[in-house]
Amino acid sequence: MRPSPSQVRAPCWQPRSDAARGGFSFAKIRALRDLAEKTLSGIVPPSAHLHELTDEAIVERLTQVRGIGPWTVHMMLMFQLVALMCCRSMISASAMAFASHTASRALPTPRA
Numbered sequence: 001m002r003p004s005p006s007q008v009r010a011p012c013w014q015p016r017s018d019a020a021r022g023g024f025s026f027a028k029i030r031a032l033r034d035l036a037e038k039t040l041s042g043i044v045p046p047s048a049h050l051h052e053l054t055d056e057a058i059v060e061r062l063t064q065v066r067g068i069g070p071w072t073v074h075m076m077l078m079f080q081l082v083a084l085m086c087c088r089s090m091i092s093a094s095a096m097a098f099a100s101h102t103a104s105r106a107l108p109t110p111r112a
Contacts, residue, residue, distance in 0.1 A: 005036035031067035038065050050080075 024032070038044045043064055050058060055077055062073045 005039040008032055008036035009040060027067070031065070034066040035068075 035044065043061055045053065045061065053061070058077065059070055059073045062068050062076075063070055
């Protein structure tokens with residue numbers, strides 16, 4: 001079970017029992033709490049809203065979190081790009097497979 005940012009920030013969250021059991025050091029626990037605080041304050045946007053920001057704006061916001069540097073943000077952006085490219089290629093492959101099993105052999109088009 002993943003704790004929400006509110007739960008991580010709460011004083012009653014016991015890092016010794018909850019996070020330390022998962023192998024987190026106290027430095028990582030401080031970083032998690034800072035990430036939770038920055039998420040709740042709006043500095044770190046929800047992942048669904050990242051596409052609205054430029055890469056530079058994402059780097060600027062996320063590097064304000066303890067333990068997150070530019071390299072980490074760039075890696076996250078690259079992984080998101082790879083996932084997006086994979087999803088697009090899977091959708092294209094699915095469309096071609098659909099078209100190959102229909103009489104018209106025309107590729108379906110997305111709805112607007």
